[in-house]
Amino acid sequence: MSESGFEAQRAVTAETVGATPEYEGGAGPLQIGGADVPEGARTDLLLKVSESYTGDRMSIPITVVNGVRPGPLLFVTAAVHGDELNGVGIVREVLNRVGPPDVVGALVCVPVVNVLGVQFHSRYLPDRRDLNRCFPGSPNGSTASRIAYTLMTEVISGADAGIDLHTAANRRMNVPQVRTNLADRRARELGVAFGAPYLIDAPLRPGSLRDAADREGVPVLTFEGGQALRFEDDVIEVGVAGVLRVMRHLGMIGQAPPPPDEPILETDETHWIRADRGGILDLHVGAGDRVAVGQPLWTVTGPFGRERTQQESAYDGVVIGMTTLPLVNPGDAVVHIAVPGLHDHAYSDEPTDEEDLDVEADADEESPRWWRRRTTQ
Numbered sequence: 001m002s003e004s005g006f007e008a009q010r011a012v013t014a015e016t017v018g019a020t021p022e023y024e025g026g027a028g029p030l031q032i033g034g035a036d037v038p039e040g041a042r043t044d045l046l047l048k049v050s051e052s053y054t055g056d057r058m059s060i061p062i063t064v065v066n067g068v069r070p071g072p073l074l075f076v077t078a079a080v081h082g083d084e085l086n087g088v089g090i091v092r093e094v095l096n097r098v099g100p101p102d103v104v105g106a107l108v109c110v111p112v113v114n115v116l117g118v119q120f121h122s123r124y125l126p127d128r129r130d131l132n133r134c135f136p137g138s139p140n141g142s143t144a145s146r147i148a149y150t151l152m153t154e155v156i157s158g159a160d161a162g163i164d165l166h167t168a169a170n171r172r173m174n175v176p177q178v179r180t181n182l183a184d185r186r187a188r189e190l191g192v193a194f195g196a197p198y199l200i201d202a203p204l205r206p207g208s209l210r211d212a213a214d215r216e217g218v219p220v221l222t223f224e225g226g227q228a229l230r231f232e233d234d235v236i237e238v239g240v241a242g243v244l245r246v247m248r249h250l251g252m253i254g255q256a257p258p259p260p261d262e263p264i265l266e267t268d269e270t271h272w273i274r275a276d277r278g279g280i281l282d283l284h285v286g287a288g289d290r291v292a293v294g295q296p297l298w299t300v301t302g303p304f305g306r307e308r309t310q311q312e313s314a315y316d317g318v319v320i321g322m323t324t325l326p327l328v329n330p331g332d333a334v335v336h337i338a339v340p341g342l343h344d345h346a347y348s349d350e351p352t353d354e355e356d357l358d359v360e361a362d363a364d365e366e367s368p369r370w371w372r373r374r375t376t377q
């Protein structure tokens, strides 16, 4: 695609968004997990969600920056997948930048949602459930379901908007991007305000935090940036700026980083290109590169260096994610391409981070135990 073609499809810039008076806000003096969260104070809480084998209390840390005046309630969650750490760094840095005197309304930060997964550097809970498939949860369900339920009732349901921070799944990377429901005007405006380079119309995944919040009328942005198990400064910087811009958009703070220089690229069409042959992978494109139909994306060679196949792009687009593993089997997802523009059909190819390759982890609550056990060996 030509340079001008790309520019024409970059329809929305951050400047086009105005203030949104509809965020009246639920904040003021708050109660979370039975604890009082007064106005004009920063309050650190521990929200009990489970117990260890030895009976110790297992809690999710929550920090509330409650402003001196009532206003919107924005939640920011990170590490719903326990190995996705950039969001932890984003929350930490946001909390360094905003204090109660600067804030109207309340910012509720949950930097480590999956406290059990984080202990083991794992995306999942100890029973291999994906927490981001268990929302809105139930007080009588699995461990994951109970954690989801507690977070829903104590934080998400009462919020005006939310940002859920993720990275790519293990052995993949994502260029910083926001995924949300672009048909929802508020979600789209928040996504534009965030100012990540890419704004993707992503279908709601049943059981995800974003889906459950949407059902409660709470618009949520899913930020995806970087790799699992890392703190990446450039990604964290995009995320921090994005959270602050959303707060500014909601009228919660007066100052935020300026909108990005580059227009935001909106898309509702992304495709994972998969390997047809197994072998050693040499990528010819990098994260954020523009690609054209017919352009070589990668070459697969055998262990003796003999070329086995070269894969060409079937799309004009931009590389928004890719594998970080130099080895492929046939069927492995290698390069994720976004086709710029809105085509009125949200289409996101598998696998995205929100839908994992690990099929057994997607097994729903009712799946028989023997099946899950057999497939996780």
Ligand SMILES: [Zn+2]
Residues within 6 Å of the ligand: 081, 084, 166, 167, 168, 353, 354
């Ligand atoms: Zn994730």
